Amino acid sequence: MDILGRTTPIAIGERTKSKDKKMNSIILQQPGKIVFGINALEKLPEDELILSSEKILFLIAEPVLNLLQPIINQLISIGKIVEVITYNFPGEPTFKQFDTLLAQSVEFNPDCVIGVGGGSVLDSAKLLAAMTGNEQQYADVVGVGLLKKRMKKLICISTTSGTGSEVSPIAILLNEKTEAKSGIVSPALLADAAYIDPILTVGLPPKITAETTMDALCHCIEAYTNKFAHPAVDTYALKGIELISKNLLNAFNDGNDLEARAALALGSMYGGLCLGPVNTHGVHCLSYGLGGKFHISHGLANAILLPAVLRFNLEASPERHAEVAVAMGIANEKDNKATALKGIEKIEELSFACGIPSSLTALGIGENDLPALADIAMNVTRLLKNNPRELTREDAIGIYKTIV
Amino acid sequence: MDILGRTTPIAIGERTKSKDKKMNSIILQQPGKIVFGINALEKLPEDELILSSEKILFLIAEPVLNLLQPIINQLISIGKIVEVITYNFPGEPTFKQFDTLLAQSVEFNPDCVIGVGGGSVLDSAKLLAAMTGNEQQYADVVGVGLLKKRMKKLICISTTSGTGSEVSPIAILLNEKTEAKSGIVSPALLADAAYIDPILTVGLPPKITAETTMDALCHCIEAYTNKFAHPAVDTYALKGIELISKNLLNAFNDGNDLEARAALALGSMYGGLCLGPVNTHGVHCLSYGLGGKFHISHGLANAILLPAVLRFNLEASPERHAEVAVAMGIANEKDNKATALKGIEKIEELSFACGIPSSLTALGIGENDLPALADIAMNVTRLLKNNPRELTREDAIGIYKTIV
Numbered sequence: 001m002d003i004l005g006r007t008t009p010i011a012i013g014e015r016t017k018s019k020d021k022k023m024n025s026i027i028l029q030q031p032g033k034i035v036f037g038i039n040a041l042e043k044l045p046e047d048e049l050i051l052s053s054e055k056i057l058f059l060i061a062e063p064v065l066n067l068l069q070p071i072i073n074q075l076i077s078i079g080k081i082v083e084v085i086t087y088n089f090p091g092e093p094t095f096k097q098f099d100t101l102l103a104q105s106v107e108f109n110p111d112c113v114i115g116v117g118g119g120s121v122l123d124s125a126k127l128l129a130a131m132t133g134n135e136q137q138y139a140d141v142v143g144v145g146l147l148k149k150r151m152k153k154l155i156c157i158s159t160t161s162g163t164g165s166e167v168s169p170i171a172i173l174l175n176e177k178t179e180a181k182s183g184i185v186s187p188a189l190l191a192d193a194a195y196i197d198p199i200l201t202v203g204l205p206p207k208i209t210a211e212t213t214m215d216a217l218c219h220c221i222e223a224y225t226n227k228f229a230h231p232a233v234d235t236y237a238l239k240g241i242e243l244i245s246k247n248l249l250n251a252f253n254d255g256n257d258l259e260a261r262a263a264l265a266l267g268s269m270y271g272g273l274c275l276g277p278v279n280t281h282g283v284h285c286l287s288y289g290l291g292g293k294f295h296i297s298h299g300l301a302n303a304i305l306l307p308a309v310l311r312f313n314l315e316a317s318p319e320r321h322a323e324v325a326v327a328m329g330i331a332n333e334k335d336n337k338a339t340a341l342k343g344i345e346k347i348e349e350l351s352f353a354c355g356i357p358s359s360l361t362a363l364g365i366g367e368n369d370l371p372a373l374a375d376i377a378m379n380v381t382r383l384l385k386n387n388p389r390e391l392t393r394e395d396a397i398g399i400y401k402t403i404v
Numbered sequence: 405m406d407i408l409g410r411t412t413p414i415a416i417g418e419r420t421k422s423k424d425k426k427m428n429s430i431i432l433q434q435p436g437k438i439v440f441g442i443n444a445l446e447k448l449p450e451d452e453l454i455l456s457s458e459k460i461l462f463l464i465a466e467p468v469l470n471l472l473q474p475i476i477n478q479l480i481s482i483g484k485i486v487e488v489i490t491y492n493f494p495g496e497p498t499f500k501q502f503d504t505l506l507a508q509s510v511e512f513n514p515d516c517v518i519g520v521g522g523g524s525v526l527d528s529a530k531l532l533a534a535m536t537g538n539e540q541q542y543a544d545v546v547g548v549g550l551l552k553k554r555m556k557k558l559i560c561i562s563t564t565s566g567t568g569s570e571v572s573p574i575a576i577l578l579n580e581k582t583e584a585k586s587g588i589v590s591p592a593l594l595a596d597a598a599y600i601d602p603i604l605t606v607g608l609p610p611k612i613t614a615e616t617t618m619d620a621l622c623h624c625i626e627a628y629t630n631k632f633a634h635p636a637v638d639t640y641a642l643k644g645i646e647l648i649s650k651n652l653l654n655a656f657n658d659g660n661d662l663e664a665r666a667a668l669a670l671g672s673m674y675g676g677l678c679l680g681p682v683n684t685h686g687v688h689c690l691s692y693g694l695g696g697k698f699h700i701s702h703g704l705a706n707a708i709l710l711p712a713v714l715r716f717n718l719e720a721s722p723e724r725h726a727e728v729a730v731a732m733g734i735a736n737e738k739d740n741k742a743t744a745l746k747g748i749e750k751i752e753e754l755s756f757a758c759g760i761p762s763s764l765t766a767l768g769i770g771e772n773d774l775p776a777l778a779d780i781a782m783n784v785t786r787l788l789k790n791n792p793r794e795l796t797r798e799d800a801i802g803i804y805k806t807i808v
Contacts, residue, residue: 023666025441025601032436032594036636037429190436197429232440232670235643262427266636 026230029276030167031156033193036269038262040197041157045074049112049153049192055081057110057152059101059125061117062088064159064200068116083108087121091295092174092181098124098138105132112153118212119163119298122156123171126189129154138184142173144382147186156191159200161264162212162299164219164272166194170279179292180376190276196269198261206252210354211299213251213264217244217347218302219271222280225313225320227388233278236270241327243267245350252354281386282309286396289376296363303356304363307344308403314340316389360404370400430634433680434571435560437597440673442666444601445561449478453516453557453596459485461514461556463505463529465521466492468563468604472520487512491525495699496578496585502528502542509536516557520604522616523567523702526560527575530593533558542588546577548786551590560595563604565668566616566703568623568676570598574683583696584780594680600673602665610656614758615703617655617668621648621751622706623675626684629717629724631792637682640674645731647671649754656758685790686713690800693780700767707760708767711748712807718744720793764808774804 035043050056056075060068065086076082085104089097105113105128113132115125130150131138141147156166165171169189173182201209220240223233244267250260283305290301314321318336325343326332333339348358357363365373374396378384384391391399439447454460460479464472469490480486489508493501509517509532517536519529534554535542545551560570569575573593577586605613624644627637648671654664687709694705718725722740729747730736737743752762761767769777778800782788788795795803 023442023602023663023670025439025444025447027447028438028440029436030434032433033591034432035429036432037634038427040429043429043431187437198427230441231667232673235639235674239639259427266427269636270639 022229022231026232026277028232029169029187029190030273031191031194034167034196034269035193036196036266038198038258040195041071041200044071044155044157044195047155047193049155050075050080053080053111053153055083055108055110055112057105057108057113057128058082058084059087059113059115059117059121059128060084061121061159062086063203064116067200083110087117087124089120091297092120092172092291093124094174094176095139096176098127098173101128102131102138109133110152112155114155114157116157116159118158118160119165119172122158122163122165123173125156126154126165126171126191127173127184128152130186130188141184141186142182144183144185147184147188150188154191155193155195157195157197157200158268160204160208160212161198161201161261161268162215164216164268164275166191166196167269167272168275170275174292180379181288181292183382185382196265198258198265201261201265202256202258204255206255207355209255210248210252210356211297211303213244213248213268213299214303214306214351214354214356215299216264216268216271217241218283218306219274219280220244220267221306221310221324222283222386223274223278224324225310225317225388226278226281226386228278228386229320230278233274236273238323238327240267240270240274241324243270245328245346248350249353279386280383281388282313282384282391282399285380285383285387285391286373286377286399288380289373290363290365292376293372294363294365300356303351304358304360304403305399307348308399310344310347311402312391312395312399313387313389320388358403360400365404367401367404370397370404373400426633426635430636430681432636433573433591433594434677435595435598438571438600438673439597440600440670442602442662444599445475445604448475448559448561448599451559451597453559454479454484457484457515457557459487459512459514459516461509461512461517461532462486462488463491463517463519463521463525463532464488465525465563466490467607468520471604487514491521491528493524495701496524496576496695497528498578498580499543500580502531502577505532506535506542513537514556516559518559518561520561520563522562522564523569523576526562526567526569527577529560530558530569530575530595531577531588532556534590534592545588545590546586548587548589551588551592554592558595559597559599561599561601561604562672564608564612564616565602565605565665565672566619568620568672568679570595570600571673571676572679574679578696584783585692585696587786589786600669602662602669605665605669606660606662608659610659611759613659614652614656614760615701615707617648617652617672617703618707618710618755618758618760619703620668620672620675621645622687622710623678623684624648624671625710625714625728626687626790627678627682628728629714629721629792630682630685630790632682632790633724634682637678640677642727642731644671644674644678645728646733647674649732649750652754653757683790684787685792686717686788686795686803689784689787689791689795690777690781690803692784693777694767694769696780697776698767698769704760707755708762708764708807709803711752712803714748714751715806716795716799716803717791717793724792762807764804769808771805771808774801774808777804
């Protein structure tokens, strides 16, 4: 007898199982409240999470500190005790850097943590809300599902259209000793509320716009071509691919194009919503070492790797890769493989138009570095298992070689 | 100076405001956890919401009681104190019926309420979780935003693909004195977790399958053609329209077609996700009296009204109505209006194929009843305001007349 009390292992399930594996159960998790759109931030001061808090800790990316000051002043004027930490570490926070932040947070002991920034800031804010006053040590929570609970209320406000961290259950720290990024994945890292206001991205320089957006595009494409792709997530992935590929160049060429900024913000949110239930695959996996060892920005590393990994994966699922291309606006070619290749070429064109280099050499990485990079990639098993085609250490080196 | 400290009311915003009104900010709210897909229910016993509860109240639609029994037994075997109320009222719960349920819930005083059923059961479960031990009286919470908090943990498990209640912040009670439905809308009514397992819908008779699915189709179409439509919700609406119109007949003709059932479950979930941020318009508005006064099932009432209201609304936004048609698989005609009309005809064909009558007369409603129905509709201002075309009492009577 199965869990539903059916005494025969129902013919229904059996009959459709092979066809319908893709509709197997999946857990979709996201902040219960997402305030999305132009001027979303105006709604922040009236958020119940803030109104019900006495002490509020802001962790803010330095470039947007001034933008947030009026809101901070407003909260102080209604009697809130506010502490602001300015985040200005380059790249992902290291264990040691996070220690510094955590010490400050523990001393202030806020009721609510508000992160304002890109992925590194939001990841840090998420971990601060989780770990401040937590009996678990943060070294013990690295991995999937090890972090048991979050201690403080948490609001994430994204200032780039890329990371998706504001809606995902994931945070990344950099282990400065091993030069490897350490993923912490737990429902406890989902914010209580996310604010996604495209106005906050208007000031982003073209280079950062391009790199962060390419990261969001990777989230969508890696989810859609994922071994564990799921129809309930495909909807986000395809719409994200469409929005991003249509609007990236407009935002790159004119940072003030609010229509393009808003579309990218929505596409990036969709990319973020892919991360919890399905997540990324070989692209993000192979980029870990570029970030950890060579301190190449996350988005840039992913952007360079994306076409190379897709070319490698293509044979595993030509149809899915062709659908990605069609979502990018490519017309159907004679077969799926041809369509998919056109899509990959379009990604390369987009990158080229945005000044993203197409080779690792441009970043100072040579053939000699590839084995070490592949070793790091092979350790990212939580993403490696998602790749639609088996990807060995030799394959990884081979993929890197195509873009040296 | 605006809230972001910009001293000039930025040229950016001004320049794009007219074009980009649709990307204005919107609040997306949903359960932070949705377990979707075939055999989703198998994950229920390990849900942290349950594990952390001592006393669990199930409110279960009578026809699925047996299906749930093994799970209930399992929870009892791990030491949970479980009370089961069988829900068997016809249609929406009346104030008086809800009183009975609430008295039982107050006496048991659960930590967690689990609703298992269609819209009426889930709405009741949501209100039980909100009102058990709440100092607010439920007569005081009818309306938008009046319910301040929910007292108990809440899990919603849908057994139809229609209502969307499992992911929405809305509950409906029937005021037996005024014969009007009373909407209670509050973030506090969002479940902590929703379980959507298409297997639970396999046993639904064809008639109920058709009616509930048409309700879900209305949620999607009314959101997409809504005066307050928003790109972040359009994604759900269009995908829902596509899934439902492709799969309804398969599920109607073969209730065991799990692939179709799963697609409808996903489409219905998307319909539910439209409800909180955008909601329905004239269709649901005009159907209130059919349910309240004539006790016609909610889905059936909406299904009959859908083509009539769309024909009335069409001129307000031919493009949006054409996009609905295209999502239903209609090819583009010579202009948007023609395309849209083909879509409306396709809805009528679907209804006909599912045995849904096309006229009110078939339900025993005549011309004399129309003014009273219009009066009820005019009171549903929270939905009336969403209609893309102004809809007066006379318009309402006119629309009813087209289907008498």
